[in-house]
Amino acid sequence: MKFCKVSLFFALLVAVCLPAVAQTAMRVDIPFNFIAAGKSLPAGHYIVAHVFGSDNVAWKISDVSDDHATVGFLSNSVQSSQAHRPSLVFLQAGGAYSLIQIWTGQKLGREVFRSKVKQTLVSEGVKDKYVEIGAE
Secondary structure, eight states: OHHHHHHHHHHHHHHHHHHHHHHTOEEEEEOSOEEETTEEEOSEEEEEEEOTTSTTOEEEEEETTOTTOEEEEEEEEEEEEEEEOSEEEEEEETTEEEEEEEEOSEEEEEEEOOOOSOOOOOOTTOOOEEEEEEOO
């Protein structure tokens, strides 16, 4: 009887945890070159996922067609008052796109740690803008 209770507990635990793990991996088509964690990556098809066992702090973005084009990075939790679809948010500044946020859905997301390097103002007339790319 005790074995049945323990087996039932683990079956329920797996049933609850597996969908949560599966939802953190996203496929996304990025139509422009971009920077993630200080590394330049080409436009392409990517998978974004948290590094298992990191409490969602560590993430990686991997090019589907190139096993060597994987970048790992750290993130902070970010919340929104509105629900978000699964997506990536990029900051476009000075002609370059930088990955700044990951939204896995609902009102919780991740903010990518930014470089401590001081940014130089290229042109005062150019405004930064945010670009959101939906994920599957």
